[in-house]
Amino acid sequence: MWGSSCCGSIRRWCTTSMGYTWGLGNVGQLGHCSLQSGDKELLPRRVVSLDGVFIKDISCGGVHTCALTTKGALYTWGGGQAGQLGLGPVSGFFSCKFDESDMMLRNIPILVIPAGVQLVACGHSHTLVFTKEGRIHGWGYNSYGQAANEKSTYAWYPSPVDWCVGEVRKLAAGGGHSAVLTDACSLKELCEFRLAESVNLANAYEIEDVASRTGSDALARLCERLREHMLDGENHRLSNDEFDV
Structure with a gap:
């Protein structure tokens, strides 16, 4: 059924x-x-x-x-x-x-x-x-x-x-x-969900600053992981460019 x-x-x-x-x-x-x-x-x-x-x-x-x-x-x-x-x-x-x-x-x-x-x-x-x-x-x-x-x-x-x-x-x-x-779910947690949904590389530092001031460890970890992921991708691209040269 x-x-x-x-x-x-x-x-x-x-x-x-x-x-x-x-x-x-x-x-x-x-x-x-x-x-x-x-x-x-x-x-x-x-x-x-x-x-x-x-x-x-x-x-x-x-x-x-x-x-x-x-x-x-x-x-x-x-x-x-x-x-x-x-x-x-x-x-x-x-x-x-x-x-x-x-x-x-x-x-x-x-x-x-x-x-x-x-x-x-x-x-x-x-x-x-x-x-x-x-x-x-x-x-x-x-x-x-x-x-x-x-x-x-x-x-x-x-x-x-x-x-x-x-x-x-x-x-x-x-x-x-x-x-x-x-x-x-408090108002603070609802705001965290909304920020987490909109975080990107351009605003990661600003959102991480909000996370540190409000004590949101989960949101801070999300920003950190995003930057690490983007940095790994950039390093991989640069390595490939050097290899091609």
């Missing part, structure tokens, strides 16, 4: 009593049993591997999809090159796994968390969940700290996010940022 819908990059989910997907499915994001370069579904097609599973919510990322069941289980499938499936490191772009027993395993829904999940949100290349224990966990692309507290480009497994306070009402995830709405 399904009861939600979502849109991802060049694909669409529609849910009735059964789940249907259509659009681009070249890395398994549609959840069907085929996985070939250029795969696409022009018409809605049923996700047969989830027949009999009661889904209450779904979320779509850039090339991955998550489904949350009524029992709090989380299924993921699609592209996992940045760790957004929560299944650990993978090699190459395609998310399929070849072995003697399971061909193209990751183009069909895989159980990642068996119980306890209440909310799920997919960013472009990362995933967030809120559990019944009152914790937020994130994994996937983490260059700006959008998926986890740890200082790593990729968070391969669910990692707790320990800065959140209050009862979580809603999760949201974008390309390089995440947001959470709680019942204890």
